[in-house]
Amino acid sequence: MKTTKLLIIFAFTCFIVSTTAQQKPLSLPPEKADWFRDAKFGMFVHFGLYSMLEGSYNGHTMPDTTFKNGRSWYAEWIQMRLEVPSGEYKNLANSFNPMAFDADEWIREAKNAGMRYFVITSKHHDGFALWDSKVSDFNIMNSPYKKDLIAELVAACRKYGIKYGFYYSHWQDWEYPGGAMPEWFPKVPDNEFESYWQKKSLPQVKELITMFDPDLLWFDTWDWETHITDKRRDELIALVRELSPKCLINGRISYLSPGENIDFLEMHDNQYPDKILDKPWQTPATMVHSWGWHAKDYNWKPSQLMVSYLVSNTSKGGNYLLNVGPKPDGSFPVPAVRRLREIGAWMLSNNESVYGTKPIKEIEPQDGVVFAQKIENGRQAIYVYMSKYTEEIEIPLNPDKNTSCTVLESGMPLVTVKTVKGFKIQIPQRLERDCSVQVFKIIL
Secondary structure, eight states: OHHHHHHHHHHHHHHHHHHHHHHSOOSOOGGGGHHHHHHOEEEEEOOSTHHHHTTEETTEESSOTTSTTOOOOOGGGHHHHTTOOHHHHHGGGGGOOOTTOOHHHHHHHHHHTTOOEEEEEEEOTTOOBSSOOSSOSOBGGGSTTOSOHHHHHHHHHHHHTOEEEEEEOSSBOSSSTTOBOOTTSOOOOHHHHHHHIIIIIHHHHHHHHHHHOOSEEEEOOOSSOOSOOHHHHHHHHHHHHHHOSSOEEBGGGGTTOOOSOOSBEEOSTTOOOSSOOSSOEEEEEOSSSOSSOOTTOOOOOOHHHHHHHHHHHHHTTEEEEEEEOOOTTSOOOHHHHHHHHHHHHHHHHHGGGTTTOBOOTTSOOBTTEEEEEEEETTEEEEEEEESSOOSEEEEOSOOOTTOEEEETTTOOBOOEEEOSSSEEEEOOGGGTTTOSSEEEEEEO
8 A cells, every 4th residue: 555655656746847847948047148148249140142142133233112022121132022033043052152251261350359259141041051961952062162161160160269150040941842931922831831840940950050069049030920839939949959958049039939948039130129138138230231241232330339239238238249241252341341340449448348247227328328347356347338428427326435437448547526326427528539439447
């Protein structure tokens, strides 16, 4: 009788443990994403067959409203936006040969810009893979280039100590039967999508993990209805977790229903939250309008604007993933390189205020001024980012006799004046034009 009771208790306990295990979130422990929280700044690259068309096709240039769906600058969408015949687009692979591509040069530019991780479009919506995929013949090894571009970049990232990950279009695939199409097409039947899902999407994700051991995977959906049901979302997450305990997963795996098992939130393109978010997050951002190379997109953002986006996200606990669209030969456009180096010069002087910092909720943002903090040698360090000159900045914290305030780059001391609410930093006018975003360091 006692044995029977013990067996019943044991069975019931196993059931409870099993049920709890099934319900337990699959997301990684918070410390696994610490590198991502601390890194703050990464490089995104959109490169593929679309780069060869440079935003124009058959005498038309994006955006072109003579096409029903041509109102877009996104050159990586040119096949669908400018209605390039699928056979003609696919034939671009027969002349894809980026002979100026240099993985070492790409990653060195990222590192010198102060970026700590790198993400590239391993397969965008057109379905073309930049690695030696055994799942689909539509890949770079069947082009004149005949080299695994992803493998070269992974080697360079490891050489320079850069974390790396891959954009993978798990939902849309305009080449493979059953892959999802843009919203203006008839919806692919679910059973056909399931075939694509099982025969290409999941197997290629498995390839990317087993071949390259990435630090993150960047999946792409947005606020359209998709074929990525919660069941498929969880199936993909489970696959990644099984193959790699370290690989982070972004919230755009299912933008409308990311669940609790993802590792970081992904904002909309060029979206900048106006409040602190508790979960790790980032903004994917462009230097121009387009992500892929567009030879006639001259809308280059100034580097000082991009630095202001970086510090704004930093002050709210987020990251900034800044995109470069390489030219068809695999080289970075000169305007992009110039901006990377200008941002790198700012980071050379001020990276201490970016890496490893956290938001500070006790101080509200002011006009053109935001804040972050970290603990340094047991003392609180507060960083003040000033992108718009002001004569004084109010700090609603009580100073003590050891409180100091300096310009981070030079160490120049700044005058502080005690007030009823805390103290004010007085900003000399000569600092107004010295730097696009001035950083002041307060030690409490």
